[in-house]
Amino acid sequence: MGFTNRSALEGVSFHFDNSYARLPERFYSRVAPVRVAAPRLIKVNEELAARLGLDAVALASEEGVEVLAGNRVAQGSEPLAMAYAGHQFGYFVKQLGDGRANLLGEVIGGDGVRYDVQLKGSGRTPFSRNGDGRAALGPVLREYIVSEAMAAMGVPTTRALAAVTTGQTVIRETIQPGAVLTRVAASHLRVGTFQYFFGQGDVEGIRTLADYAIGRHYPEAESATKRYRALLDGVIARQAALVAQWMLLGFVHGVMNTDNTSISGETIDYGPCAFMETYDPRTVFSSIDHQGRYSYSNQPHAMHWNLARLAETLLPLLVQEEGGSDEAGLASAHEALEKFGIQFEAAFYAGMRRKIGLKTERDEDVALIDDLLKRMEANRAEFTLMFRRLCDAAESVEGNAGVRALFADPAAFDAWEMAWRERLSQDAVSGQECAQAMRQVNPMFIPRNHLVEAAIRAAVDRQDFQVFEDLLRVLAKPYDERPELEEYARPARPEEYVSRTFCGT
Ligand code: AMP
Ligand code: MG
Secondary structure, three states: OHHHHHHHHHHOOOOOOOOHHHOOHHHEEEOOOOOOOOOEEEEEOHHHHHHOOOOHHHHHOHHHHHHHHOOOOOOOOOOEEEOOOEEEOOEEEOOOOOOOEEEEEEEEOOOOOEEEEEEEOEOOOOOOOOOOOEEEHHHHHHHHHHHHHHHHOOOOEOEEEEEEEEEEEEEOOOEEEEEEEEEEEOOOOEHHHHHHHHHOOOHHHHHHHHHHHHHHHOHHHHOOOOHHHHHHHHHHHHHHHHHHHHHHHOEEOOOOOHHHOEOOOOEOOOOOOEEOOEOOOOOOOEOOOOOOOOOHHHHHHHHHHHHHHHHHHHHHHHHHHOOOOHHHHHHHHHHHHHHHHHHHHHHHHHHHHHHOOOOOOOOOHHHHHHHHHHHHHHOOOEHHHHHHHHHHHHHOHHHHHHHHOOOOOHHHHHHHHHHHHHHHHOOOOOHHHHHHHHHOOOOOOOOOHHHHHHHHHHHHHHOOOHHHHHHHHHHOOOOOOOHHHHHHHOOOOHHHOOOOEOOOO
16 A cells, blocks of 8 residues: 555656745745645646656546646645736736746756746635636636647647646636646746836846846856846847747737746747638737737737837846946847847748748748738638648649639739749749648648637537547647548638637636
8 A cells, every 4th residue: 555655656756846936935925726626637748748757647647636636736846826017918017926827846858948837727826816716628728729739830839738627617707617727838937027026126036037037048148248138139039939930820829918928938828819810910819909909910019019028127237237337228128129020020031931932042032922911911811721722832833723712813823823933943942842841831730719619619518528639639730731631721611700719817
């Protein structure tokens, strides 16, 4: 008996090493997850567990599920709620913090990277304000599906290690089943974490946090002569690349508040996010985004604004690095921020070149790409299918029927196609080779909103998690041509279309 118990305990061992818990006490609140009534496992992400050196079987065991539900504190875990602030839709909130999340601890993955293991929906904390500290099943499944799809498409993102139901209900617009997501992130440091100390006028806190962020995410800044400027440069570069990846996939984050902007450069907080279908740069899904602040095409601007908020918090450190000159510190921040637009555009057009099959780089490519996007918009072309079917057109001239048909006026495609083929011919790559390369960057399968909704409805209304499982399996290989799964590749029919998604609360 004793032996069995011990091996079970070793089974769920995370080998936690908790660097954040070693930071000063004012960075967080030590609080354990709140127990739930009757936890049941929905899923353990076996592939991710293996990467983190965790035993998926142990996680799925009764004891593992207790840990994933927050009913048991695993060995070595030092649970805490992180303090942070943030601009929400442009308004500064001095204190947000983990109101329904709990950092269990950190593990070192097989890749040598330190990861946060966090429960989301794990009960009230000192940061909960009026919230219940819980998460509903629907948003938990949405975050699981979309974050895993993003990872499979090669986008930096937090990931889903597991999901459980709580056996309790939560009250939202309606009464819903409760759930807890186990989220894994390179860290949960946000622009809002810096803003928390900024809001308190706590420059030493900002410095401690900046040093921590450098050690954890930007070791190259450690040896720079101006380390805080190097940190700012690093975050800006990663966020420029990240937003470019979103744009290249038609992803709309939906709630790009500064508390949802990570320092590590990962996509974080899948609330009202969704993928655009018909190409329209003004696309908004979030039901609370009335001004289109976080619309598809506004995302680079929103990110630049968020990074300016980060620069603001670092200003005292930048001034110091410039020998105490306010002017020079400010100039340093501006210089860093100016690079965002340049880096974003470079990453966006480099990605677009790959999407349309170009191997080499020519100045005229930008005009060719812009022209395609203009025609797609005017002709209401479906974004994901357009690029996927363009691969067939690259393979052979006769292969263009599918993509043509996506344009309200196919002649609008024909005119562009001539210029495109002319440009392709300059790269001297075979059609087959070109198509193959294009299929590596133009996904066939994305988490379309109606598919995500169907998975959620089956789980919530019928306790049927098979639809969720099937969808995960399809999305795990987004770039593989699988004609038998065509149903998953098609856009929503008018009656299936989900135009508004709600905040993931
Ligand atoms: P989000 O919109 O999910 O990024 O969350 C914004 C802020 O609200 C964060 O401080 C969350 O911790 C907090 N929050 C969101 N939902 C809840 C909830 N159900 N209970 C307590 N706090 C919440
Ligand atoms: Mg958030």
